[in-house]
Amino acid sequence: MSRIGRLPIDIPGGVQVDVNGFDVHVKGPKGELKRAFSPLIGIKMENNQLNFTRASDDPAERALHGTTRAVIANMIHGVSKGFEVILQVEGVGYRAEMEGKNLSLFVGYSHPVKMEPPTGVSFETDAKTRQIKVLGFDKELVGQVAANIRKVRPPEPYHGKGLRYLGERVRRKAGKAGKGAK
Numbered sequence: 258m259s260r261i262g263r264l265p266i267d268i269p270g271g272v273q274v275d276v277n278g279f280d281v282h283v284k285g286p287k288g289e290l291k292r293a294f295s296p297l298i299g300i301k302m303e304n305n306q307l308n309f310t311r312a313s314d315d316p317a318e319r320a321l322h323g324t325t326r327a328v329i330a331n332m333i334h335g336v337s338k339g340f341e342v343i344l345q346v347e348g349v350g351y352r353a354e355m356e357g358k359n360l361s362l363f364v365g366y367s368h369p370v371k372m373e374p375p376t377g378v379s380f381e382t383d384a385k386t387r388q389i390k391v392l393g394f395d396k397e398l399v400g401q402v403a404a405n406i407r408k409v410r411p412p413e414p415y416h417g418k419g420l421r422y423l424g425e426r427v428r429r430k431a432g433k434a435g436k437g438a439k
Contacts, residue, residue, distance in 0.1 A: 262298075262322030265306040266330050272337050276302050281329055285336030287394040288377055292332065298325045335394040342403035345425075346387040348418030351410075353382045353389050360389065364410040364420065372409075378402050388423070 268274055272285040281300065282291045294300065297318045299310040309326045311318045334340075346353050346364070354361045360380045362370040374380055378393040389406065393399040403422070412419035412427040421427060 260323070262309050262311070262326045264326065265308050266326065266333060268305050268307065268333065269337050272333055274302065274307065274333065276300050276307070281332070283329075283332045283336050285333075285394075287336050287339050290332045290336060290395060292328070294325050294328075295321050297321055300325070300329070331396045335396055339392060339394050340396050340399045341393075342391045342399055343423035344389040344391070344403060344406055344420050345423055346389065346420060347412065348416070351418065352384070352387065354384075355380065355382050360406070362406070362409055362420075365418070366410075370409050372406060375402065389420075 272283065275282040275284075279294050279296050279300070280291065281294060283289065297311065297315075298321050299312075301308050301310070307326075307329060309322060311322045346362075348365065351364045352362075354363070356371070358374060358379065360372045360374070360382070362372065364370065372380075375398065377395055378391060378398055381390040381392065382388070383390075391399050391403045391406065393402075407420045407422065410419045412421045412425070414428060414430040415432050417427050417429060
């Protein structure tokens with residue numbers, strides 16, 4: 258039995274979960290999410306808890322057991338509390354600004370890079386700490402939008418300039434001067 262898959266999910270107050278066969282609809286104060294899951298995994302609602310079962314120890318079913326539970330737990334967490342990913346801006350002259358709800362990145366190109374948030378995602382910037390916050394209730398979407406922002410100017414290994422996740426370590430290289438003097 259999957260260690261993650263056998264754990265029940267407690268449903269917090271203010272969150273409605275509808276299980277309709279293999280479709281799960283979660284609605285909360287931050288938004289609502291729908292998703293269809295594999296028929297190999299049984300999803301049952303009992304006493305304000307979600308339980309997950311599988312019929313056999315087939316490798317495909319074992320793989321889906323914990324994954325299904327984790328995805329539904331993320332859906333419930335997202336509509337109740339939300340998710341955030343923080344990016345740091347490193348580099349002389351590099352900055353991020355808000356223009357209404359859109360994000361403008363000044364990261365060494367001849368023009369600012371403008372990014373519009375998709376539905377369900379919002380941006381926040383802080384000029385003092387040079388951080389960009391990506392906020393939303395869908396974990397997959399928040400992570401993908403943060404990855405797309407980072408892709409505009411990934412951190413480079415020689416000077417460390419670019420956009421990086423908060424706490425991300427960039428392996429630095431020595432460059433020409435540190436190659437080896439005789």
